[in-house]
Amino acid sequence: MKKIALLLFFSIFGIVFGQKADILNVLKVQEAAWNRGDLDGFMKGYTESDSLLFIGKNGLVYGYKKVLSNYKKSYPNQKIMGKLSFSDIVVRPLGKQYAQVLGKWELAREEPVGGIFDLIFEKKKGIWKIISDHTE
Numbered sequence: 430m431k432k433i434a435l436l437l438f439f440s441i442f443g444i445v446f447g448q449k450a451d452i453l454n455v456l457k458v459q460e461a462a463w464n465r466g467d468l469d470g471f472m473k474g475y476t477e478s479d480s481l482l483f484i485g486k487n488g489l490v491y492g493y494k495k496v497l498s499n500y501k502k503s504y505p506n507q508k509i510m511g512k513l514s515f516s517d518i519v520v521r522p523l524g525k526q527y528a529q530v531l532g533k534w535e536l537a538r539e540e541p542v543g544g545i546f547d548l549i550f551e552k553k554k555g556i557w558k559i560i561s562d563h564t565e
Contacts, residue, residue, distance in 0.1 A: 448528055449520040451557050452550055456515050456530070466507040472497050476551065476558040484563040496562075511538025526552050534564070 455474045462470030475481055475493060483490040483499070490496055504510045518532035528550045535543035549561035 448522050448525075448552075448557075451552075452520050452528055452530060453518065455550070455557050455559075456518065456532075460513050460515055463510060463513040466510060468497065468500050468504065472500070474559055475562070476553075476560050478560075480560070482561045484561075486565065508538065511536035511541070523549075528552075528557070 459471050459474040462468075462473070472493070475496065477493045479492045481491065481493045481496060483496045487499075490499060514535050514537070516533045516535070518530060521529040521531070523529055530548040530550060531546070533543060533545055535541065544565045546565075547563040548559050550557045551560045552558075
């Protein structure tokens with residue numbers, strides 16, 4: 430019975446650890462793309478779907494293309510984009526297929542800005558993508 434309990438514990442631990450590592454890697458890739466001035470690369474962390482939801486200071490925005498368009502309007506060059514960094518990240522598994530990710534973001538630039546984010550990730554075909562982004 431102890432062997433089964435230990436096996437179950439390590440299986441669950443492995444799933445949770447794997448989820449967290451994969452999700453943190455998505456954020457790391459996004460951060461690197463942003464810091465290169467590559468908004469298309471940054472958006473690869475999001476699901477390319479009309480159902481993508483972004484919640485920000487301007488309200489609700491649906492759809493990958495609209496979110497990308499808004500980023501390009503708001504951040505037309507690297508000077509305005511600054512250098513992105515994420516911190517205080519917490520990954521909360523919501524089963525095998527979903528996870529909530531909370532944290533802080535900061536843009537280092539002439540006029541630094543920052544805030545918090547609450548992301549929902551979904552895993553499809555082995556790949557984690559953001560399906561909902563609430564950033565303030």
